[in-house]
Amino acid sequence: MGWHYRSLRPATRRLSVHFDLFYELAVPPQLGRSELATYQDALEEICLADRLGFRCVWVVEHHFMPQYSHSSKPELFLAAAAVRTRHLRLGFGVIPLPLHHPVHVAERVATLDLLSGGRVEVGVGRGFSPREFEAFGVPMGESRARVEEALEILRRSFEPGPLTYPGSFWRLDGLELVPRALQRPHPPLWTAAVSPESFVWAAQRGLGVLAGPFKPWFMVRHDLERYHRAWTGSTPPRAAMTIGVLCLEDGERARKLAAEAFTWFYRALYRTTLPVLESLYPGYEHFRELGRFRALARLGIHLPFLERFGMVVAGDPEECGARLRAYQAAGVTHLLLAVGAGAMPTEVVQESLACLATHVLPQFSRHTP
DSSP, X not given: OOOOOOSOOGGGSOBSSEEEEEEOOOOOGGGTOOHHHHHHHHHHHHHHHHHHTOOEEEEOOOOSBTTTBOOSOHHHHHHHHHHHXXXXXXXXXXXXXXXSOHHHHHHHHHHHHHHTTSOEEEEEEOOOXXXXXXXXXXXXXXXXXXXXXXXXXXXXXXXXXXXXXXXXXXXXXXXOOOSOOSSSSXXXXXXXXXXXXXXXXXXXXXXXXXXXXXXXXXXXXXXXXXXXXXXXXXXXXXXXXXXXXXXOSXXXXXXXXXXXXXXXXXXXXXXXXXXXXXXXXXXXXXXXXXXXXXXXXXXXXXXXXXXXXXXXXXXXXXXXXXXXXXXHHTTOOEEEEEEGGGOSOHHHHHHHHHHIIIIIGGGGBTTOO
């Protein structure tokens, strides 16, 4: 049985920062949980989050990353979440555009938007796994150029009429795309942002930015300053930060549970990024910046280290609220909470979701001084 939550929906209040959820769909060996149970538990947690007033759930796309992420087809998982929820928005976090034909991307985004009644958020990115690029036959050095073309095709797919695009990688001539997305003019568009230049690139194109989870907060904070300076859009900028979170009424218990779970998650995360951090593939030279941080990480990843670098928040509601306000003060508009980081039993995750909804979300109401 899951955690028995109180009947409330705090998000009916106007929040000055949005609370979203973030899932890698990890299968940690120490939990002894199957892939099937991982999917079922995550869907139950998402249903609870829908009732509790969280805004959106973001699901990654990764391939060939056993234990760390078993989420290779997020559109299918999000479709299952769509039929189980009423309010929660559904985010691709993110679609690695170089690995897909952009027409396929447009079709799956539009289909999910229809099935969910217009609740889709679209995050895109370049991808960072050499194994993925090799398996799908895409030169990693072309990733940036492919993203530029694919993003333009995706934008045009939301416009009425046939789709034509004379690109270098994809040449499209008068395609009648069906179905069409429900949201107008299109679902919200976001991009993964790692290098300082990518934040400026996103701002110039009117995209929201999805930062983290493997970049330390002191780096992201400076990147957000660049993003806001470069923003020229007619709508307010959107900046999201992914953070590992465990909030329980007993803060000491939260930290004890978080120590093992978050250590496992972030060690697994850095193992997946190690090939890029050390090899500096063409077009990924900016990872050298993270490589310097990784030298510090070699001293040992543990909870105090992760807290010091602003990558996790664990404790009681007062502690968690105070730490989350620091991100808000720096311009983060969406907090993407990896509650339990995929490495805790669902009962604890659901307990934390209820605690956040009851005690933390109300602290961020616009009516709160």
